[in-house]
Amino acid sequence: MHSDLHAASGDAHEPLRGGFTSTRFVLVEPSHPGNIGAAARALKTMGFSRLVLVAPRMPQAQSDPDAVAMASGADDVLAGAHVVPTLADALAGTRWSLAMTSRTREYGPPPGTPREAVQDAARQVGAHGDIAIVFGNERTGLSNDDVERCSALAHIPANPAYSSLNLAQAVQVLAYELRLAYLAAGEAGAALSAAGAVPAGSPLATSDDIERMYVHLENALIALGFLDPANPKKLMSRLRRLFARSGLEREEVNIVRGIAKNILQIKGRDRDDEAR
Structure with missing residues (x-):
């Protein structure tokens, strides 16, 4: 008997569209294959599929037994993960990106909570195209150079007495918040379209x-x-x-x-x- 909690859905074959297909989840130098598999599972439960791995610390991370086991049915997302050597490659073609960090930076975009950040994400992806959510290595997080390469910065306001979130847990939090924001934006966009009042935005630079x-x-x-x-x-x-x-x-x-x-x-x- 399975003990997994399944995300409720009105349609078992929900089509991926809009922000769900335009959002990349980028893991920079992930160390543990199990976290990569769990991240793939986190994405699929929320309707996402685009996973990018930047210089993973282990060879053939996508086929590692621990990764496959932790993916638990999200094998397609795991197998389809794009592996690139640098964050610059992972962000190529994106028009907005969000760096997730657990510590305050002296320089870089001012941080916000995930709920605040995903509202910006919904606006950017709705008007301009691909965006990326960037997560750092399990032990060291993102470097200052990586943070400076992103458009915005956010942190999850966890318990200050024990704020250590597992990488896949952080991915799950952002994927959930993005799902809510994209569904809400889709409903609002449909209403504007029906009223003939969809605003046209100027294209952002990549x-x-x-x-x-x-x-x-x-x-x-x-x-x-x-x-x-x-x-x-x-x-x-x-x-x-x-x-x-x-x-x-x-x-x-x-x-x-x-x-x-x-x-x-x-x-x-x-x-x-x-x-x-």
Whole structure:
């Protein structure tokens, strides 16, 4: 007799659509295959299927017996997990990303709770396309560089006396909150569509476009003498935080890159080809 709790659903074959197909769950350098399998199960119970593994610590993580056992029926999600070498690869093509962290960062986007963050996720995915939810390694979490690469930051407000959530548990919390947000957004969108009042948003820049902008801007600041590459301090980190708060549109990225290009041309150091 099974003791598992099954998620209630009005349709055993619920079609995946909208945010359910546009959301990537990214695990950075996961250490334990059992956690990967459990994360796959957590996603499937909430209607998600896109799992990305960044440089997992064990070879053939998807076929590891512990991973398969913990997937417990979510073998399709586990087998379909995309394995990439870097977080940049995992975020390629996304237009918004959320870094999950358990500790306060001096630099980076201001943190929010999962419930606050998923409201932004629902707005971004509804108007602009793929987004990503990023989780760190079980022991060390996400590096500062990984956090700075994401658009927003959130933490789960667990019991401060014992706040250690298992990786798969954290994935389950976010998948649940996202499910509620996407279902609510779908109902609201259907009502707006019926009324002929669906707003059109400007396309956001992709993660890779924004990273190229930062390279271009950094080169321009060095050319101006405003940034000392030997002693950069936290200038680029602060600029990343500033731009992350704004939700950069594609045209805005092009404007910043145009400014950087003109600075480099005036200084005789046009590095546009390097920044592409």
